[in-house]
Amino acid sequence: MNHSPSLSVRGLVCGCLLLCTAPAWAQTALPLTDLSPFKPASKTWRIAGDVQADLAAANVLKTAGGTGVLVNLPTDKEHGQDLFTNLVHGDADVEFEYLMAKGSNSGLYLQGRYEIQLHDSWGKQRPYSGDNGGIYERWDDSKPEGQKGYEGHAPRQNVSKAPGLWQKMRISFQAPRFDASGKKIENARILSIQLNGVTIHENVELSGPTRGAMENNEVPQGPIRIQGDHGAVAFRNIKLMPFGKQQPSLKDLQYSVYQGQFEAPADVAKAKAAASGKLLQLSAAITTLANDFLIAYTGKLEVKEQGDYNFRLGVPGGKGYLKVGGKEVMPFSERGGTGSISLAPGEYPVEILYAKTANWAKPNIQLSVSGTGLRETLLSDPAAALGNLVDPILVEAPQNTMLRSFVDLPSGGRVTHAISIGSAEGLHYTYDLDNGTIVQAWRGSFLDATPMWHERGDGSSKPTGMVQYFGKTMPALAVLADANAAWKADSVGTGFRPKGYSVDKEDRPTFMYQIYGAQVQDAPRVSANGQELQRSITIDNAPANLYLRVAEGKDIREQSKGLYVVGDKELFIRIDDAGGATPLVRNGAGGTTELLLPVSKKAVYAILF
Template identity: 55%
Template sequence: MVLRSKNNFIGRSLRIGFLCACGAGFAFSQASAQSQLPLQDFSSFKNAGKSWQIVGDVNTEQGKENSFKTTGGTGILVNQPTKKAHGEDLFFNLEHGDIDLELEYMMAAGANSGIYLQGRYELQLLDSWGTVAPKPGDNGGIYERWDDSKPEGQKGYQGYAPRQNASKAPGLWQKLRVSFQAPRFDASGKKISNAKMLRVELNGVLIHENIELSGPTRGAVGGNEVAAGPLRIQGDHGAVAFRNIIIKQYDKARPELSALQYKAYKGRYSRDTDYSKAKAEATGTSNLLTANASHLSQEYTLVYKGTLNVKEAGEYQLEMAVQGGNGFIIVDGKPVRNRVTLPAGNVPVEIIYSRTGDWGNPTLGLNIAGPGVRSFYIGDVITPDDTDPIILSANTNTILRSFIDVPGSQKITHAVSVGSPLKVNYTYDLDHGMLVQVWRGEFLETTPMWHERGNGTSRPMGALQRLGKPFFQLGKLAGEQAAWTADSTGSGYRPKGYVLDEQDRPTFKYQVYGASVNDQVRVSEDGHGIVREISVTNAPSDLYAKLAEGAQIESIGKDLYLVDGKAYFLQVQDAGGAKPLVRESAGVKELIVPVRGKLSYSILF
């Protein structure tokens, strides 16, 4: 077990004022106009080769590499190179500069592909399932630049591995979110700043941030760099599928805040005060939006008036960022809460900052995003929270008891999280005998648990797969369609803790309905998932196990299931001769099976 702190995980702590405050750090903008490719045909692309097709559904073929089974329809873009249909790169009609790209993709087993921003900077797509220490050529990596004139072993350079391997198994949908900033050029065409991967998330995990790209990566359409270039998918290396492709372009000029005049007043802001008639302690003009325009230091109010020059009419996000007080904004005489429709031209604005005491560094800023405009910040420099996150690594098998938050549910108060050096981890709920969640990557951030007084909560750091709201894994049913047991009343449920084997791996124990249960959860030796074995002594004849629940559960082979829209696989190895059943209950699908003394299955993700 290793505790460490990482400065690059430092967040920003901002007080929420009258508007929802947000920090100066980059986030994916929601205000810009976006376009989702319809994927009904190839009208969004240039000259798609024979290996590309539009389909309605896609699945991997078990035991086969670089192979998909497809179903007719639309909505999914598939590339499946064969000897007869040699794969070709697919170019979008789009020529882009600054862009946000979101998409879901599925790799076939052993497949290799890539996304080229501007046709020149590759984000690798690869079947990297189970890789512990990813490299630039692994899934989500920024591929290397290349120089054939260098000696062998040195030709590749300036590649960037993902921070951790957040990849899913082939045959499962993965989500990629990319924010790309194009290189900048002066009027003569000389490059004045490099292209950047501002932010890349894979399956909800941040894998790159503010990475400068000094030039095109290997396989670029050209060695030159441009202000606008084609979006391109590599098509000659293996079978890959895409859906839900969303593109946001940022090609419009930013609004400009100018002609700022301020007045400073003693005391906190009051809605009942007419500041046009109140006595100001200081007045002046400012080139910057700042909370420190006057000599006042405690409990004061700053009222700014100025002009926002809007280049492009449309809906904008205006979000205050404040520390040490509160703030809000009035546009054209009307208070604004986050979103506002603005005309092109000069729009009068009033920005108010209220210092509410002597705590915190007084800070005032404004985040602006709009049609064709990526979110940008103007104002005081934000002072980061000086709290170093407390990171718990699992270089050996590691166990931590803590609280765990589950969205839409109560906090799990008796959670046991288990981490492994294979970077596959899970959380077990002692109150329900349930496997709550599994994830791939780093183990836990425990800052909320251990910083200062703490609240007892830890958070998974990798690509997380939740397995449903807390429910009892074992229950008695009067029949196959009876509702699942919602609580422990009459069950005699008694948790008995856990015992460790020689490798410090726990086996959980409890009693329920007069039966004794040993629940052994292990990381598979190949790092592909979790293997679970439930042994029950004196099991009643009507005892069942609920193995999974989700919006969808589909059988794709003997005792092999895809759960929740291809989020993960579940494979039943041994049910003691009992037959699993997929049923619908309370609007969700459930996979249940009678318990015949011993039950073993795997979760592959």
């Protein structure tokens, strides 16, 4: 957020397009080898090869030599200034990774005018428009106190990571529209914002610039502006995909309806049409038949700009086919599919087939087109929803909540005896009762139980927030012949026996099991501020050479005493009680790195992300 007077940068936009050497509509990735992609700025901005936050000190980032990371380090002596890109944009997707210092505050302004807040909002339970990912409020000094700020938009949920970890944001932005006289005829719009893989905004209209904009006017194109006068922050992998190419359109549409089942496009020529006519737009709402029919559409595709065009055809409960300019773009296949073709400006004959054979779906058809410089856009009836939409069955966790289900992991495999534990603090986790281990943790909302409870279901649920996975599920404890012995992939031969779990007065579970003859109590606990998941493991009758597998990643490094950073700054592990043992970082299977801890009686560590 920016409460200081707006910086006057009139004329900044003029001539900026001349500095964009990338081809029209090509994605632009700012190289970050030096500061040349930006207008001259204060000395607080610099290029580095790496950056590290201090979790114990506010507004502190340490840098390492190299390139690829843009860093702002304002101080009390040098307040810092905002940074403006040389390139300008209209409609665009903007994506970037960023890393916040503890307690830091920054922002990214689309067209220099509409701020998306970047903030250390780690663990905050009820975010508002000034928190991480929020669309900052507009401001009017003429309004009464308490009403000067308006039209701010908080993120749907707080899926922010801890300071010192890389976060990823993707913004889809639609610029305001103007008529030939320069009068605004349509407001700017945030089509969507994804933060750490979770959609936190959709279809938000912006009536005007947010507070602290470079100017209060609105324009077709403007620069990206990064706030530089508040807190320490780092950026990398900044990419911009401009949109604005004129979309193709369907015209002169005609249809013919055929009864029966069809296995190939050639079968249509042998059949007699039961009905035919003209259409204003591509739609399946032209027949009363519910099943066993084929609709053949013909018409022209008008292309206004040369390019590679990607088509997506959806035909629930049947087969689809697409031919453009005499070339097969999609073969006759179940539920349609996708296909691409390179087209020059002009008109092309188009042929679309929709053969419906399955009675589980309602008749429907959707065709969309996308390409470099062109957002995916419907060419069919926009009022027709594809398929049978289902209201999601969402499970919230206003207090400590447990739900048993199957859980599918992206690393492969299904956890068949999983229990997911939700907390009011917005930090949740899933425990594998077959291996005595935590398989995933996440921030934000709790669970989507639609796959489990809708109709017959498949028994699974999935997180609805920002998920941190912990690799393939395997036992948390193992006896190793030596420190280099391979970790056991399953519990066979370990004598593993689950003993259920008990709950405390706050409904927090402690899991119990036997392994290698030892009695284990495993008590994960979410901290009161929602920032960390602390795991306390107590062992009775522990065998010799028993190890706890604390973490796995591509790389694990000790950042400070007892604090380890996993992967490419994906999460932190803090060893709180090693029971007198020394943690071990070693090479794991498949090129991974493992953090192990010898255990005899007790071990306590925290997961921070």
